[in-house]
Amino acid sequence: MRELVLIQPGRTLVGADAGEAEKARAHREFEERLAECGPLAFRVAQGVLRNAADAEEVAQDALLRAYRNFARLREPAKFRGWLVRITFRIALDRWRSARRREKRETEWLQPEQRGAAPTAEDMAASREFQARLERAMDELPEKFRLVLLLAAIKGYTLDEIAGMLAIPMGTVKSRLFFARKKLLEKLR
Amino acid sequence: MRCERYREKLIEMLLESKTALGDELAAHLRKCSGCDEFYEAQKRLVGAMDAGVRVMMNQEPPASLLAGARGRMAAEPAESRWLGRSLVAAVVACVLFIWAVTMSQRNVRGPVSPPQLSAEVKFEPRSQLATRPPAASRNRRVLKQVKAAGNMPDSADTFPKVIVLPEEREAFARFVEQVSADPQGAIALTRAAPPRQDLPVEIAVLRIAPLKVRLLERTAEE
Numbered sequence: 001m002r003e004l005v006l007i008q009p010g011r012t013l014v015g016a017d018a019g020e021a022e023k024a025r026a027h028r029e030f031e032e033r034l035a036e037c038g039p040l041a042f043r044v045a046q047g048v049l050r051n052a053a054d055a056e057e058v059a060q061d062a063l064l065r066a067y068r069n070f071a072r073l074r075e076p077a078k079f080r081g082w083l084v085r086i087t088f089r090i091a092l093d094r095w096r097s098a099r100r101r102e103k104r105e106t107e108w109l110q111p112e113q114r115g116a117a118p119t120a121e122d123m124a125a126s127r128e129f130q131a132r133l134e135r136a137m138d139e140l141p142e143k144f145r146l147v148l149l150l151a152a153i154k155g156y157t158l159d160e161i162a163g164m165l166a167i168p169m170g171t172v173k174s175r176l177f178f179a180r181k182k183l184l185e186k187l188r
Numbered sequence: 189m190r191c192e193r194y195r196e197k198l199i200e201m202l203l204e205s206k207t208a209l210g211d212e213l214a215a216h217l218r219k220c221s222g223c224d225e226f227y228e229a230q231k232r233l234v235g236a237m238d239a240g241v242r243v244m245m246n247q248e249p250p251a252s253l254l255a256g257a258r259g260r261m262a263a264e265p266a267e268s269r270w271l272g273r274s275l276v277a278a279v280v281a282c283v284l285f286i287w288a289v290t291m292s293q294r295n296v297r298g299p300v301s302p303p304q305l306s307a308e309v310k311f312e313p314r315s316q317l318a319t320r321p322p323a324a325s326r327n328r329r330v331l332k333q334v335k336a337a338g339n340m341p342d343s344a345d346t347f348p349k350v351i352v353l354p355e356e357r358e359a360f361a362r363f364v365e366q367v368s369a370d371p372q373g374a375i376a377l378t379r380a381a382p383p384r385q386d387l388p389v390e391i392a393v394l395r396i397a398p399l400k401v402r403l404l405e406r407t408a409e410e
Contacts, residue, residue: 030261038257042249047241056250063257067264133240152238152245180203183237184230 022071030070033079038063040080040153041087047149048091049098050134058094062087081164088146095138129187136186144179151176191216191223198227202234 041062045055066083073082137145150161151172158176162169194216201209209217217224 027261034254034257038254039249042253043245043247046247047245050244052247052250056253056256059249059253060257060260064260064264067261129236130240133237134244137241148241149245152241154242154246177203180234180237181199184199184203184234187233187237 026071029076030067034063037080037083041083043153044084044087044149045091048088048095054094058091059087062090081166084164092142132187136183140179140182144175147172147175148179191220194223195226199230202230
């Protein structure tokens, strides 16, 4: 969606007109980034929440928050990293509150569930492994988890992740190594 | 090197995603079947782990993602305006509240005014003694402080007044009369009246004549 601002020849934009034009410009710039960064926000949220519906909502929340504050972003080149951090933060908040709720519900439901415990045959081996992997990821410290998630997204190199998070390449490598080591220890 | 050390190296290599084994490691794996099995198991585990995370992170976003985001962005200006207005209203309400609290506190304390001092101290002609309100000395001290602070003009007309009730004045006059009727019992001396009548005079000394002290007589019961 493009917006045009018509100016009479020889006349400059002043006051409210200038404000509107600035808004339109910011909106256009944001729109250009939306298509590229929207899926990235979704994937980061998905990596934390592992639920597509929740991840979509969180990604939209993050995009909206970024849109509101887009004019304040001093370096538009850092938009991607900024959006990733916003998304990760919102997703973590959502994940924590969901976990608390889940814990409460589990405590309430436990006596009823005792009789219908799933047998070992019911659980597919891959599903069990996935569950263990998810648990292990949940226990990772935040900064290691974010690097692990970003590194797993197709199309992003470690160099790009370093630029996105504004940290040195060596730090990205060491965080990724530590994250994978922790995961492996928990999966063994 | 012991097997434990080789295994640590193998894991490090896997975690760093290095594919080529070094000569030393490769030679050890050929010799040690236990380490070879360990390496294969760890390779499978790391592979499964990476694959699991990759699957998790590379799901296609739903088609509604961007449309939903655009819809929320389009609804945003109205929300912002509402937010702006509500913020202004909240700020105005806070200012009014603070003003109301300040004013109510002022009313409770009363206006800040200089202490009330007597400008109308009158002398009883009969006793030749001046009356003075009981709190006069305290008032004078406060007056000095107020003057020093520059809060009060020197003009006598602007001085506040202490109200001395008629019954108080009469009671004091009766007391002075009684004292002066018996000069042997007590003598009240006064200083000369100051040139400005707006300042109270004070009784300088109140002497009581030597008292006779007697022991109490014992009663018959004691």
